Amino acid sequence: MSPKETVISVQHLTKKFGDFFAVYNISFEVYKGEIFGFLGANGAGKTTAIRMLCGLSVPTSGVAQVAGFDVYKDTEKIKANIGYMSQKFSLYEDLTVLENIRFFGGIYGLSGKKLQAQTTNLLEKLALAPHKNKLVASLPLGWKQKLAFSIAIIHEPVIVFLDEPTGGVDPITRRQFWDLIYEAADRGITVFVTTHYMDEAEYCHRVSMMVDGKIAALDTPAHLKNQYKVASMDDVFYQLARAAQRTE
Amino acid sequence: MKIIKVLLIKEFKQIFRNKSLLPMIFVMPIIQLLVMPLAADYTIKNINIAVVDHDRSAQAKMLLDKITASGYFRLVDYGNNYKQAYTLIESDKADLIIEIPHNFEKDLLREGQQQLLIAVNAINGMKATIGASYVSAIIAAYNQNLLAQINTIGAKPSFINVISNNWYNIFMRYQIFMVPGILVIFVTMVGAYMCSLNIVKEKEIGTIEQINVTPIKKYHYILGKLIPFWIIGVVIFSIGFFGVAYWVYGIVPLGNVLLLYGYLAVYLVALLGFGLLISTYADTQQQAMSVAFFFMMIFILMSGLFTPIEAMPAWAKAIAHFNPVTYFIEVMRMIVLKGSGFYNIRTHFLVIIGFAFLFNFWAIWNYKKTSG
Structure with a gap:
């Protein structure tokens, strides 16, 4: 992972809703081409943190740069340089596979030959070419999520944010999904992913654990397991999350 | 773009x-x-009237003909019992009662004026009120004719005739x-x-x-x-x-x-x-x-x-x-x-x-x- 080029830099980032600190004073860096796991129990503040980094939510205080742009001033520039796939499935169900690709490609400013090439490439990679004229609503969930991920990186962003991308899909599809993630990371796209599956946490280069709005641990999965003297990320998660005060 | x-x-x-x-x-x-x-459509048709006629005279008959001929009314009852007409209103079969008193013709000719009772069913107030105003208009027109008729011998009273004209939507x-x-x-x-x-x-x-x-x-x-x-x-x-x-x-x-x-x-x-x-x-x-x-x-x-x-x-x-x-x-x-x-x-x-x-x-x- 060297030389390390920082693509996300966060210092003392805080988000307050009324009296409630959803995210409190978090600091970390994410490097180019890295798969960064962003773990935490429900309600730990992961989604709030991601929303701030994507320019969907304004931080209360702290400093953060995403793809080199400030999260306060340059949200529109950030948006042109990131991809985003949320836990809520967000392709248009009443459009076909092809129409969704063209729509999101078009929104990111792809057109003509470039869009055509990306479309063909994407359909081929996902083996969706025979189904390109089917409505997205008619696809199985696993296919939808692979398609959503591929569309989220159709414009070759610097970073892609994945908010629980594999919720509710079977292990085989999850495995295939992670193949896509690795492939994207190999191309230099930084992957910022939240998950509740600890086997997926093992796939990450580095993981952070959020507890009660703070980052309780941040390291490679191997180091974390060592540090807590446990065999699996499951146990790391359990040890850290057990200390949480907040419940959902 | x-x-x-x-x-x-x-x-x-x-x-x-x-x-x-x-x-x-x-x-x-x-x-x-x-x-x-x-x-x-605010033009209300099929207003049901019950007539209580205590007079049964030619003048009363003429007035009723005028009313029924207007096309807005449907005579549902013709009798000489107000109570009976009232039950029709109660059962919602009639919207309006017109009561013609005894000696309607006689008093009308002798005194030049006579009173009619119009009772309105206020349950369907809109229909009945509009109906009552139609009846009043018809009676007013009828009055003029009557005046004109009985005054043919004496000096004719002069009338100012107001003719209304619906602009922009003539009909x-x-x-x-x-x-x-x-x-x-x-x-x-x-x-x-x-x-x-x-x-x-x-x-x-x-x-x-x-x-x-x-x-x-x-x-x-x-x-x-x-x-x-x-x-x-x-x-x-x-x-x-x-x-x-x-x-x-x-x-x-x-x-x-x-x-x-x-x-x-x-x-x-x-x-x-x-x-x-x-x-x-x-x-x-x-x-x-x-x-x-x-x-x-x-x-x-x-x-x-x-x-x-x-x-x-x-x-x-x-x-x-x-x-x-x-x-x-x-x-x-x-x-x-x-x-x-x-x-x-x-x-x-x-x-x-x-x-x-x-x-x-x-x-x-x-x-x-x-x-x-």
Whole structure:
């Protein structure tokens, strides 16, 4: 992972809703081409943190740069340089596979030959070419999520944010999904992913654990397991999350 | 521009794929325009009258003939027992009782005046009150004839005859009055309902969040929503205007159709802005629907469509003047019935442009790609 080029830099980032600190004073860096796991129990503040980094939510205080742009001033520039796939499935169900690709490609400013090439490439990679004229609503969930991920990186962003991308899909599809993630990371796209599956946490280069709005641990999965003297990320998660005060 | 094109292609595909939206757009206006004007007709016919005739004279007979010959009334009972007639009112079989007293003819001829009792069933107050006023009018006309008849020998009293003439709608055809107004309501619904529901639906299913993390500009997205529904509004209006108003009711606008479309264009921008505004406050389609429904009721009832604004109390008048629908209905009637030109509706234009700016800027201001 060297030389390390920082693509996300966060210092003392805080988000307050009324009296409630959803995210409190978090600091970390994410490097180019890295798969960064962003773990935490429900309600730990992961989604709030991601929303701030994507320019969907304004931080209360702290400093953060995403793809080199400030999260306060340059949200529109950030948006042109990131991809985003949320836990809520967000392709248009009443459009076909092809129409969704063209729509999101078009929104990111792809057109003509470039869009055509990306479309063909994407359909081929996902083996969706025979189904390109089917409505997205008619696809199985696993296919939808692979398609959503591929569309989220159709414009070759610097970073892609994945908010629980594999919720509710079977292990085989999850495995295939992670193949896509690795492939994207190999191309230099930084992957910022939240998950509740600890086997997926093992796939990450580095993981952070959020507890009660703070980052309780941040390291490679191997180091974390060592540090807590446990065999699996499951146990790391359990040890850290057990200390949480907040419940959902 | 390219982005807007991408958005428009997507929007139209979704609209034409929506099995419930299309019939609503094209069939609903036609059916409602065919049905509603018939129901919203203030000319009341078939008023049931019960006559209690204690006199049974030639004069009484003549008066009753006049009343029944007018075509508005249906004689359901003729007798000499008020109680019996009253039971008919109680059972809702009669709307009106006319009681002709004893010696009606004799007193009328001798004293030149006589009293009649008209009792009205106030349960269906509207029908009966209008019926009573018809009866009064007929009796008044009958009185004049009578006076003229019995005064033929003596000096003829001079009368000032008032002849009323219904300008712009000579035969008082209610369709001509109602159809353009109802058309305005449809166009309003496109703005208040379809546009806001469409946007809130994207909020509900989460696609709007996907849009919000793209570099799409606020105004791109908003234009991408407004333009399709603006076009739908114009299409609905045209179907209603040429398809139904012209072909079915034979309503030929006296004024300039282009002027009408000019007003429609601005009006739609204003109302789509209103729909957009609702969508920025509502999180679910249910909320949007309830809010839109609330405003539609006020818009419709306080627009002068059914009841004249001039007859409203001051506070209601004030509401009517803050109601964009009021202005378009007035403009419709002025252009279609009166042939008014731009000069006559210039204030209406100014007001609706004001509404367009107000709603749209408010909506854009409140539409957040980024939450607090």
